[in-house]
Structure formats: structure tokens, C-alpha cells
Amino acid sequence: MTTSNRELIHALRQGQLIGIADETGWSVGADPQNDDALEQLLALKEATKNPYMLTVLAKNTDQVAMYVLKMPDIAYDLVEFAEIPLTVVFERGKNVAGGLDQGEIAIRKSTDETVQFLLGGFTKGLITLPFESFTLPDAAQKVISHSVGTVSRNFRKPRIMKLGQGGEVEFLRK
Numbered sequence: 001m002t003t004s005n006r007e008l009i010h011a012l013r014q015g016q017l018i019g020i021a022d023e024t025g026w027s028v029g030a031d032p033q034n035d036d037a038l039e040q041l042l043a044l045k046e047a048t049k050n051p052y053m054l055t056v057l058a059k060n061t062d063q064v065a066m067y068v069l070k071m072p073d074i075a076y077d078l079v080e081f082a083e084i085p086l087t088v089v090f091e092r093g094k095n096v097a098g099g100l101d102q103g104e105i106a107i108r109k110s111t112d113e114t115v116q117f118l119l120g121g122f123t124k125g126l127i128t129l130p131f132e133s134f135t136l137p138d139a140a141q142k143v144i145s146h147s148v149g150t151v152s153r154n155f156r157k158p159r160i161m162k163l164g165q166g167g168e169v170e171f172l173r174k
Helices: 006-015 033-046 061-065 073-081 097-102 112-124 140-145
Strands: 018-024 025-030 055-058 088-089 107-109 124-128 143-149 160-165 168-172
Touching: 006 018, 006 107, 006 143, 006 160, 018 033, 018 112, 018 140, 025 033, 025 055, 025 140, 033 073, 033 097, 033 124, 055 112, 061 073, 061 088, 061 107, 073 088, 073 107, 073 160, 097 124, 112 143
Parallel strands: 018 143, 055 107, 088 160
Antiparallel strands: 018 025, 025 124, 055 124, 088 107, 160 168
């Protein structure tokens, strides 16, 4: 059974978690401004001993700017023109529940058409717990209400770079 965008958006607005498959494998996503959903995501991270940083998934640079306190000019080009999956870690976030906006924030622009369509309809980014795998662990499957997308056969882990407010670049994963 296919889940409509309307159902996915309704579930997200109700604080439910959803499974998201895209060019980097599976992740579990939620509304970044919902405290209850964020608590569920953090509990899942702990239960699965997931080593990855929570990441905001965005449709475009406008959505990226919604979550970064001060976005260096170079960030617009890095995000907009990335041809391979790229997660950018910014020094300070904003507009994220649970105090996550007090420190560093990781953001990745999804290039998957289905996920792009969802993000456009939701009109804001999603906070995600990436698993970067072909399947979701059992603990994750138990907490999601819906899922969207398909993992590409050629999925690849994103490059991860840290971007300073002055435009300084440091690669954390190449």
C-alpha cells in the first residue's frame, strides 16, 4: 500500500516518526519543531546505539537557511550544487525543538524526487536519524508509522563537512 503525501504530512504534524529511504539509505524522520517527536528520535538513537548525528533533511537552500543561525555565503553554493550526497555541519542551529539548536546542526539536501516532493509539501525540513543502510533495524521499524521512498541500489554515505561562520571548511568524512 502506498502512503500519500497528505498522510505522511499529517503523521509528521501529529508527532509521529516516519521511515525515509533516499540516496543515502534509510533514516527515521520527524517534525524538527515537535518536542515529543524529537524525544522519540533521541530514544531510538540511544536504543540502537546509532553513532550518527541527527541531521535536518532539506529540500533547498531556503529550507537550509531556516535552521542555521548564521549561514556563510559559500554554504548556498555548496548545498545547491552538490552532485553527491553532502551533509554540512554548521556551528549554530535554530528552529529545532529540544534545545538542539543551541549547538552544531547537521543539514543535508536530499536529491531523491519522492523525498523532495514530501519536503515541498511539508514546507520545512525534517529532523532525521540516519542509518545509512539498506534496511531499518527492528527497533526503528517498530516506532515508525509510515515510510516513504526507495533505497537506491547504488546508495552512498554522504560526505560530511564542517563549515565555520567565516567559511572555513573541514571534512569529517570524504
